[in-house]
Amino acid sequence: MQDHFTHVQCSDCPIRHRAVCARCDADELAQLEQMKYYRSFQAGQAIIWSGDRMEFVGSVVSGIATLTQTMEDGRRQMVGLLLPSDFVGRPGRSSVAFDVTATTDLVMCCFRKKPFEDMMSTTPHIAQRLLEMTLDELDAAREWMLILGRKTAREKIASLIAIIARREAGLRKRRPQGMLSVDLPLTREEMADYLGLTLETVSRQISALRKDGVIVLEGNRHVSIPDIDRLLEEAGDDSDGGMLV
Amino acid sequence: MQDHFTHVQCSDCPIRHRAVCARCDADELAQLEQMKYYRSFQAGQAIIWSGDRMEFVGSVVSGIATLTQTMEDGRRQMVGLLLPSDFVGRPGRSSVAFDVTATTDLVMCCFRKKPFEDMMSTTPHIAQRLLEMTLDELDAAREWMLILGRKTAREKIASLIAIIARREAGLRKRRPQGMLSVDLPLTREEMADYLGLTLETVSRQISALRKDGVIVLEGNRHVSIPDIDRLLEEAGDDSDGGMLV
DNA sequence: TCCATTCCTTGACGCAGATCAAGAGCCAAA
DNA sequence: TTTGGCTCTTGATCTGCGTCAAGGAATGGA
Numbered sequence: 001m002q003d004h005f006t007h008v009q010c011s012d013c014p015i016r017h018r019a020v021c022a023r024c025d026a027d028e029l030a031q032l033e034q035m036k037y038y039r040s041f042q043a044g045q046a047i048i049w050s051g052d053r054m055e056f057v058g059s060v061v062s063g064i065a066t067l068t069q070t071m072e073d074g075r076r077q078m079v080g081l082l083l084p085s086d087f088v089g090r091p092g093r094s095s096v097a098f099d100v101t102a103t104t105d106l107v108m109c110c111f112r113k114k115p116f117e118d119m120m121s122t123t124p125h126i127a128q129r130l131l132e133m134t135l136d137e138l139d140a141a142r143e144w145m146l147i148l149g150r151k152t153a154r155e156k157i158a159s160l161i162a163i164i165a166r167r168e169a170g171l172r173k174r175r176p177q178g179m180l181s182v183d184l185p186l187t188r189e190e191m192a193d194y195l196g197l198t199l200e201t202v203s204r205q206i207s208a209l210r211k212d213g214v215i216v217l218e219g220n221r222h223v224s225i226p227d228i229d230r231l232l233e234e235a236g237d238d239s240d241g242g243m244l245v
Numbered sequence: 246m247q248d249h250f251t252h253v254q255c256s257d258c259p260i261r262h263r264a265v266c267a268r269c270d271a272d273e274l275a276q277l278e279q280m281k282y283y284r285s286f287q288a289g290q291a292i293i294w295s296g297d298r299m300e301f302v303g304s305v306v307s308g309i310a311t312l313t314q315t316m317e318d319g320r321r322q323m324v325g326l327l328l329p330s331d332f333v334g335r336p337g338r339s340s341v342a343f344d345v346t347a348t349t350d351l352v353m354c355c356f357r358k359k360p361f362e363d364m365m366s367t368t369p370h371i372a373q374r375l376l377e378m379t380l381d382e383l384d385a386a387r388e389w390m391l392i393l394g395r396k397t398a399r400e401k402i403a404s405l406i407a408i409i410a411r412r413e414a415g416l417r418k419r420r421p422q423g424m425l426s427v428d429l430p431l432t433r434e435e436m437a438d439y440l441g442l443t444l445e446t447v448s449r450q451i452s453a454l455r456k457d458g459v460i461v462l463e464g465n466r467h468v469s470i471p472d473i474d475r476l477l478e479e480a481g482d483d484s485d486g487g488m489l490v
Numbered sequence: 491t492c493c494a495t496t497c498c499t500t501g502a503c504g505c506a507g508a509t510c511a512a513g514a515g516c517c518a519a520a
Numbered sequence: 521t522t523t524g525g526c527t528c529t530t531g532a533t534c535t536g537c538g539t540c541a542a543g544g545a546a547t548g549g550a
Contacts (some may be wrong), residue, residue, distance in 0.1 A: 069388075075396075138383050142343065143342075145393055146314045149440070150321070150388055188529095197507080200507090201529085206528095236317075238317065297508085444498080445537090446538075
């Protein structure tokens with residue numbers, strides 16, 4: 001069931017052109033090839049706990065992970081959603097501030113932290129790409145803050161579906177044709193943690209969007225979107241801001 | 246009233262050791278010195294509008310700016326708070342996604358975008374420092390997401406005061422002695438935009454924290470904190486997480 | 491000195507979303 | 521086939537915060 005990835009050549013890697021190594025040339029890739037190793041995680045398994053000493057950094061190759069923060073009384077907020085090619089870990093700091101958890105079976109391409117940091121200081125291509133990725137994440141976090149702070153429950157759900165559709169579209173090569181459709185990679189509870197809601201409210205709002213014809217459900221997890229502009233309108237986004245398609 | 250900053254030597258600059266230029270050596274500083282210029286903004290004045298073409302990047306030298314996002318119907322969320330030494334602008338992208346506004350009189354040290362980008366690609370010290378600063382901002386954004394998504398109004402206010410106290414403490418050299426005290430650099434409405442609340446709720450919760458002795462007000466803007474641990478407890482933070490003092 | 495403006499506080503009331511509760515659908519193990 | 525464990529849906533009720541409204545305090549300009 002689970003891919004094995006005992007060792008894949010970087011040149012054959014599915015995330016070769018999107019990950020931290022995207023700008024590396026053949027020499028640099030060979031150097032990374034030396035220090036990398038693959039690691040698999042099962043759905044639900046912790047990758048790192050907040051406060052843990054972290055001995056590696058790396059990229060998600062396949063599967064989905066979440067970054068969450070939990071308060072003492074159990075309230076929980078998701079603060080990052082990691083798809084293939086996303087980077088895990090913070091160079092220059094010994095521990096993480098958030099829990100990282102695999103929500104599906106997942107494979108990571110790991111680098112031991114020290115050699116990677118050393119390489120980063122001598123190889124501008126890596127630091128440059130990591131800066132670019134971090135700036136993108138910061139933009140996404142800020143968009144997310146608007147959702148958390150100011151949007152209604154219905155708008156939050158519509159926004160989440162739009163975001164997932166956009167990210168899925170970005171990962172695939174081909175243009176989506178026909179009706180746009182998305183597999184939600186999260187349970188209702190995880191969506192609630194993403195959006196600062198309860199799982200009951202998530203369920204109710206999904207039902208409401210379905211009744212109103214904004215989305216079509218096939219099973220619990222699969223969503224078709226008859227009219228993407230309608231969805232973006234429900235999300236409260238500028239009609240042009242989507243840059244989807 | 247307003248500082249003039251016609252031209253300050255980098256070596257005398259108050260943010261020399263915290264800004265994007267922190268790691269630059271004398272040569273690199275001389276190069277930056279060539280391309281920099283100062284620009285002043287009045288309280289309330291826009292620095293850049295969302296979507297504008299941006300012809301410069303730069304550092305806040307003195308004063309405070311906010312980064313905000315606004316929905317079509319006027320709902321507004323602050324997504325960044327810029328204090329002296331913070332960086333404005335995104336290398337490698339031609340426009341900004343957020344409104345940047347001076348909330349006090351403010352001085353920026355600006356670099357024209359193109360020469361700065363060119364220098365970044367040849368001077369690792371700048372890209373490295375910018376990466377570090379961006380990672381810090383991302384951490385702050387994620388902490389903020391927990392506040393927006395899961396905290397109560399009272400916890401939000403306590404968290405904001407704690408954050409401002411922490412950042413002010415970071416900017417000053419000397420250890421604060423005696424009772425910790427903070428000047429709120431924001432109006433009630435700006436605090437509301439920061440926290441995803443209304444200004445009325447902000448006002449009510451500040452009054453409540455005052456009545457309960459968690460904070461002491463002197464005027465509307467000045468807050469003293471008799472017991473920082475009590476404040477952090479009210480903020481819902483781990484007692485140890487503060488790293489203040 | 492007076493007035494206008496901006497910022498802040500406080501009260502009354504309503505509603506969106508939380509909480510509490512029950513049960514349905516689905517899958518895997520017994 | 522039954523049982524137990526998830527995940528999800530839906531209903532009833534409660535409550536924290538938003539909304540609407542009025543007025544106070546501070547500041548600056550005429």
